[in-house]
Amino acid sequence: xTQFKRSNGRSYNEMRPVKVTFDTFGYxxxxxxxxxxxxxxxxxxxxxNTVPPFLKGKKSGWLTAEYAMxxxxxxxxxxxxxxxxxxxxxxxxxxxxxxxxxxxVVDLDSLGExxxxxxxxxxxxxxxxxxxxxxxACIALQQAQQRWLNAKMIEKPFLKDQVAAISAGVMKGExxxxxxxxxxxxxxxxxxxxxxxxxxxxxxxxxxEHTLISWVQFEQLKQLAIDAIADMFNIVxxxxxxxxxxxxxxxxxxxxxQNRLQKSSVTDESx
Numbered sequence: 001x002t003q004f005k006r007s008n009g010r011s012y013n014e015m016r017p018v019k020v021t022f023d024t025f026g027y028x029x030x031x032x033x034x035x036x037x038x039x040x041x042x043x044x045x046x047x048x049n050t051v052p053p054f055l056k057g058k059k060s061g062w063l064t065a066e067y068a069m070x071x072x073x074x075x076x077x078x079x080x081x082x083x084x085x086x087x088x089x090x091x092x093x094x095x096x097x098x099x100x101x102x103x104x105v106v107d108l109d110s111l112g113e114x115x116x117x118x119x120x121x122x123x124x125x126x127x128x129x130x131x132x133x134x135x136x137a138c139i140a141l142q143q144a145q146q147r148w149l150n151a152k153m154i155e156k157p158f159l160k161d162q163v164a165a166i167s168a169g170v171m172k173g174e175x176x177x178x179x180x181x182x183x184x185x186x187x188x189x190x191x192x193x194x195x196x197x198x199x200x201x202x203x204x205x206x207x208x209e210h211t212l213i214s215w216v217q218f219e220q221l222k223q224l225a226i227d228a229i230a231d232m233f234n235i236v237x238x239x240x241x242x243x244x245x246x247x248x249x250x251x252x253x254x255x256x257x258q259n260r261l262q263k264s265s266v267t268d269e270s271x
Contacts (some may be wrong), residue, residue: 028046065099187209
């Protein structure tokens with residue numbers, strides 16, 4: 001469809017290779033290293049027996065997330081957030097986004113007066129870090145839920161659905177899926193789509209940066225995102241949390257849903 005030449009020879013509707021590694025933290029109830037292309041995000045989930053003051057006595061739980069980039073996550077070193085005089089606005093905005101979309105699929109009342117803490121630390125950034133954080137955090141949340149059920153810390157599952165996210169943009173009038181940093185830095189307009197496994201919308205963020213985006217172009221981006229996220233869930237469904245830890249690494253090149261159905265190939269690189 002597009003004449004724009006992408007890195008690694010990807011087509012306009014092709015995602016970068018994805019890899020998910022479980023149990024990256026020894027003390028977290030759920031943890032994943034989520035990689036998409038050269039973007040790598042470490043996600044962990046824990047629980048605290050407390051809630052924010054506004055929820056005290058209301059018998060409801062809470063979920064909050066923190067997002068941060070390590071100093072050398074980018075080509076040019078950035079200042080560590082803990083050393084900054086105030087938190088970076090971008091990190092705060094993305095932290096709120098992750099919190100918001102995960103709360104949309106969590107039954108907070110079932111937690112009692114306890115809080116789920118989600119930490120997303122970007123080890124390496126090459127575009128799509130917020131989408132990678134959301135997807136990786138939800139996978140870690142599923143892992144934590146199962147462990148809390150097994151330990152009888154919770155009586156029933158609290159996840160009402162699953163969420164995943166992907167970026168898409170318009171380059172020279174044509175749609176592109178899953179933007180890396182080089183593409184994102186010169187894109188005409190870009191969007192982040194957060195959808196549930198059941199096919200519902202959680203959040204869509206987008207803006208025209210250099211040229212206006214038509215409704216026809218938006219519809220193209222929407223369809224790219226729908227197909228890609230369906231593809232993502234198909235991959236995640238192949239991960240069995242019941243398998244031994246050493247077998248729980250999955251690496252697979254994710255193409256468009258149509259291409260992947262024609263040529264399905266999942267490579268287990270844990271051996």
